[in-house]
Amino acid sequence: MTPSFPSLRLRRTRVTAWSRALHRENILTPADLIWPVFVTGGTGVEEPIGSLPGVSRWSLDLIAKRAKEAVGLGIPCLALFPNTPADKRSDDGREALSRDNLMCRAIRAIRDACGSDIGILTDVALDPYTSHGQDGLVDGAGYVLNDATVEVLVGQALNQAAAGADIVAPSDMMDGRIGAIRQALEADGHHNVQIMSYAAKYASAFYGPFRDAVGSRGLLKGDKKGYQMDPANGEEALREVALDLAEGADSVMVKPGLPYLDIVRRVKERFEVPVFAYQVSGEYAMIEAAAAVGAGERDALVMETLMAFKRAGCSGVLTYHALLAARLLGR
Template sequence: MTGMFPMTRLRRTRASAWSRNLHRETVLTPADLIWPLFVTEGAGVEDPIGSLPGVSRWSVDLIAARAREAAALGIPCIALFPNTQAERRSENGEEALNPDNLMCRAIRAIKQTCGDDIGVLTDVALDPYTSHGQDGLIDGAGYVLNDATVEVLVGQALNQASAGADVIAPSDMMDGRIGTIREALESAGHANVQIMSYAAKYASAFYGPFRDAVGSRGLLKGDKKTYQMDPANAEEALREVALDLAEGADSVMVKPGLPYLDIVRRVKDAFEVPVFAYQVSGEYAMIEAAVAAGAGERDALVLETLMSFKRAGCSGVLTYHATHAAKLLG
């Protein structure tokens, strides 16, 4: 290791904690996190979700306290998902249009308590409301109808915006829904309501615990491969993102997260827009299973995986570990 040239030692900058901090290329803070929360009926209800250890459904009267907790930790936004009662589900998902549904009541409760101290992101798709578990209206053969579904999604988005939602997040993957929703929001006086499009949402095996959380797993007839993306495709993701941006999306999402970091990077490089990723329920459950098996340490696993999203180009991450990570980063 001698010679006539200056010795380059990359380990010099790693030799002490202060130097590692100084030379760190990627920074993760609580402001990079969005906390998904599940809402359920009842009063004083905290209902643990068996397949998502450490995650619960909360009744509307308790959901504002979770939002306050997030804001106090520096988390800028929460994402809401309803566990709609079976008797309120229907073939066409009409409950999505009810101004007093679970989602709208939760939005109002949070906004009345927290105001603009935290953002509220709301899911736009029909699977929490349909009796068949699909994200849209279906024909006699079970095929999800695109344009008819978009009409209902527009009403759902307007319903949530009127209740006080800050960000509308269509997760349904119907063609053309971003432009139609954007036009409707503008016409209804909701010009400042953002759209975060689930632009590259894959037909993934990692969604199972989420379907338990919103009560749709046992209802789902068939699969979602006719509208969610094939996991083998990357170029198609860029086409999806391009279309949604052209239609008025303010930001885009890649879902799931860790198995699709290559897609995050390609989208960021191609479009230079805010890109988010959803560290989905199956990813969360795997980390918790590893911890329970003694195969890893939770704090390190959580922070390393979240850092990988930032390194890949994410502006932020939806994660069920949001409050845990925020406390570690605080």
């Protein structure tokens, strides 16, 4: 039955495009995007990643070109991940501390190409550097050692900051690492280097293609459930966020993205701080697979999922679709 009160017609504001734009509650812009990119060695090298169609590893010269492309599209920040050569990986991940590792060289290449026109976010964790694929140092039984790992992570963060990183992003999920890194950055004079903490990083099935990209999938011995979070837990995520903020994090991240939008919303409402989400490799791959078989239209799927992050409360999103989304938004 049609209501007798015309004021109840909620469709009225949806009839025209201008009205929909006027009443839109959330806005997505290129400034909301962080583009994760993979670094490899050599010159003029582009290595397509089979499980991430459309994504490649790039050598330093091509990474610099990608950074310029991002600047031109209004993307404010790149997130860097290295594919460390096998002969540079070790049980103790010592390559993470080298001033000449792929990460540090990529930071300098981007800075030389773009100056301060783009932010550089760096991953702080040992899995791209260890021969066993874990995010930290392990004992004889394969247990990831917390405090010994934190000591190395502090050195890694200082190394990246010295190379020119704007944001260090610890993704390891070791206890106490945010406070230790913040204290070390301050003591070393890096007062303006931000920390974006992977505060709620779950032991997820959605990370597989990423491990292919950084070359750790075939190396990983065991799993990461002893330090990454149980997907069944929500309250624990709030405790993790509270600890990381108290220790000096400037912003926090929820990872993966779409399966954990409830966590994004709870964190935003509880703490009222900048919250980011990582639309991880498995999420990207599913969209690409759906588009490839005609189960959905790529552009529409990408834009709808990114808007879901904004609606849930994200300040920004790390997404492999950043370049595509920025182009669509610029039309």
